[in-house]
Amino acid sequence: MSDLRLRSAGHYRLRRLIGNIGFGFAVLVLISPAIMFFLWMLSLSFKNEMENTDWPPVFIPATPTLDNYREVFERNDFLRFAWNSIVVSFGATGIALLIGVPAGYGIAKMHAMRAAALILIARITPGLSYLIPLFLLFQWLELTGTLAPIVITHLVITVPIVVWVMISFFEGLPPELEEAALVDGATIWQAFRYVAMPLARPGITVATILSFIFSWNNFIFAMVLAGRETRTLPVAVNNMLTFEQISWGPLSAAALLVTAPVLILTLLAQKQIVAGLTAGGVKGA
Amino acid sequence: MQQANTIPAAATDASVARPRNYARRYGWFIVPAAVVVLAVIIFPWIFTVYVSAHDWRLGGARQWVGFDNYIKLFSDARFGWAMLRTLFYTVLAVIFPMMLGIAAALAFHRKFPLRGLARTIFILPMMATPVAVALVWTMMFHPQLGVLNWLLAQVGLPPSMWVYSTQTVIPTLVLIEVWHWTPLVMLLILGGLASLPVDPYEAAKIDGANGWQSFRHITLPLLMPFIVVALIIRCIDALKAFDTIYVITQGGPGSASETINIFLYLQAFAFYNVGYASAVVVVFFIIILALAALLLWTRQRVKVT
Numbered sequence: 216m217s218d219l220r221l222r223s224a225g226h227y228r229l230r231r232l233i234g235n236i237g238f239g240f241a242v243l244v245l246i247s248p249a250i251m252f253f254l255w256m257l258s259l260s261f262k263n264e265m266e267n268t269d270w271p272p273v274f275i276p277a278t279p280t281l282d283n284y285r286e287v288f289e290r291n292d293f294l295r296f297a298w299n300s301i302v303v304s305f306g307a308t309g310i311a312l313l314i315g316v317p318a319g320y321g322i323a324k325m326h327a328m329r330a331a332a333l334i335l336i337a338r339i340t341p342g343l344s345y346l347i348p349l350f351l352l353f354q355w356l357e358l359t360g361t362l363a364p365i366v367i368t369h370l371v372i373t374v375p376i377v378v379w380v381m382i383s384f385f386e387g388l389p390p391e392l393e394e395a396a397l398v399d400g401a402t403i404w405q406a407f408r409y410v411a412m413p414l415a416r417p418g419i420t421v422a423t424i425l426s427f428i429f430s431w432n433n434f435i436f437a438m439v440l441a442g443r444e445t446r447t448l449p450v451a452v453n454n455m456l457t458f459e460q461i462s463w464g465p466l467s468a469a470a471l472l473v474t475a476p477v478l479i480l481t482l483l484a485q486k487q488i489v490a491g492l493t494a495g496g497v498k499g500a
Numbered sequence: 501m502q503q504a505n506t507i508p509a510a511a512t513d514a515s516v517a518r519p520r521n522y523a524r525r526y527g528w529f530i531v532p533a534a535v536v537v538l539a540v541i542i543f544p545w546i547f548t549v550y551v552s553a554h555d556w557r558l559g560g561a562r563q564w565v566g567f568d569n570y571i572k573l574f575s576d577a578r579f580g581w582a583m584l585r586t587l588f589y590t591v592l593a594v595i596f597p598m599m600l601g602i603a604a605a606l607a608f609h610r611k612f613p614l615r616g617l618a619r620t621i622f623i624l625p626m627m628a629t630p631v632a633v634a635l636v637w638t639m640m641f642h643p644q645l646g647v648l649n650w651l652l653a654q655v656g657l658p659p660s661m662w663v664y665s666t667q668t669v670i671p672t673l674v675l676i677e678v679w680h681w682t683p684l685v686m687l688l689i690l691g692g693l694a695s696l697p698v699d700p701y702e703a704a705k706i707d708g709a710n711g712w713q714s715f716r717h718i719t720l721p722l723l724m725p726f727i728v729v730a731l732i733i734r735c736i737d738a739l740k741a742f743d744t745i746y747v748i749t750q751g752g753p754g755s756a757s758e759t760i761n762i763f764l765y766l767q768a769f770a771f772y773n774v775g776y777a778s779a780v781v782v783v784f785f786i787i788i789l790a791l792a793a794l795l796l797w798t799r800q801r802v803k804v805t
Contacts, residue, residue: 219502219648225739237545238607238610238612239612241607242607242612242618245603245604245607245618245622246618246622248625248679249621249622249625249679250621252625252633252636252679253624255636255640255647256636259639268645270644270645270650271650272645272647272650287574297592313532314532314536315532315533317529317532317533318529318530318532318533318534320526320529321526321527321528321529321530322530324526325524325526325527325530327530330530330534331781333537334537336789337537337541338787339736339791340785340788341739341740341742341761341784341788342740342742343742343761343764343765344548344764344781344784344785345540345541345544346768346769347544347548347551347768347774347777347778347781348543348544348547348548348551348778349540351546351547351551351774351786354545367540368540370536370540371540374533374536374537374540374541378533380736403525403526407529413536414682420680422757428627431629432627432629432630432631433746434630434631434743434746435742435743435746439769448629449629449630449631449632450631452631452632452635453631453635456635456638458745463639466635466639467635467636467639469632470629470631470632470633470635470636471632473629473631473632474628474629474632474633476630477627477629478624478627478628480627481577481620481623481627482620482624483626485616485619485620485623488623488627489623490688492684492687492688493687493688493691500575
């Protein structure tokens, strides 16, 4: 047995090498759809219209141009839409943190499984199903045409994400530290504010990032509720497709500008994102 | 004051009474969120049921019609087709991401150089803005100038009409869904793999099991709870698919990609038929709730095992 193993050591090493090359190739195949897609997007956005509609397709632009980006800013009120997106995503995330972090703590402490289940159901319900009643409500309140309805509807996405992430985070904290604080005469609010919350800071980071990304990416609420002035970026970029003569360069440049913030955030915070998503399979409405 | 009363009481006697009272005081933490959830989540649910019992036109008349919308719904062929298309879409959009996601998780579970970077690239599609992504896919699907038909030609395949043909539109949309959401399945399964014990593998190795055997008889059974959770999350997300379909085809060509979500959207915001659309929401909600019950039930089982 050991004799055989000695004789086949070289053979074994070769097989291992082939296995490793095969494995490396498999990993390359797995990530190539993502790489090729984003590279093609980048390529489209830096080519002029001639090259973009050339056949066979041009992959690396002969004369890279920034004209497409210039056009995005000149022909659209792009900065206003970017500002709208920023206000909506930060607003909805901020409010969700303010109310969702204490709620996650309360639910974790009370073992309120029914409340947790409710949050879960809210998370899995299609966003579209909230739109009809909320649309009627905002019409009745005469809020349509402002950013308020968009921020409020985005709470449908952000609050469940924050609460869900925070429940699992607070459940994972050892209760002894807070109990020690309580015995020393702290109120439960103080125990939460000065003991539990600092310990849960990584969880709050995860919740913030995920809630921001899914709010930023959301399309449907703003599509129905936004007026001409209150469009968010996804709605604005979709309108470019619908209402203008389609020119691939500016469209790709706009698409890239819209998604760049979340892609950069993902690259920077991949560890937190992976942790948050594996914990509960969190995804926007 | 209350503090001074409860803590000594808890320390001395009534160890049963303490957790209850102790827990109830945390109710205040939930109140602000409860108010918001009530306003933006619970209220819409209830109001939808109310609207669904009306012949309700957006910006027009409304009239109480009881169950008429539901009766109409179940004899509406267009809704029936939308259900079938949704089923077809969902089945495809669950099977392929599940298989690929499990394979990818097994690959990323192994240690190799640049694993972190490769994993980050792999999850990028999931985080990218769906609308932006959909626009770029539209350009790639262009029958004459799109890069995908060029790629097909390179490997000797005939060009496809992609989203421009009633035959291929749903499989093509599923292709995007697979690209988009396989990473989530991968992450959920990867989390499962990380939690597996190592002992069974060592025992299997001693017993002379090969790679496939230990995968088949150890990894797969231990991973089953995670696979089930990923499966249900995938089912629900596939049922929810809207953005990509709406941006790329708006249900077309004809109504070849009109799923329940698109049907619902058109009824409400193109035909202003909010009463009828609300009935669709209620039916759809019940379907999803059934799946949610399954999810909770499985999660419970996962915790037990």
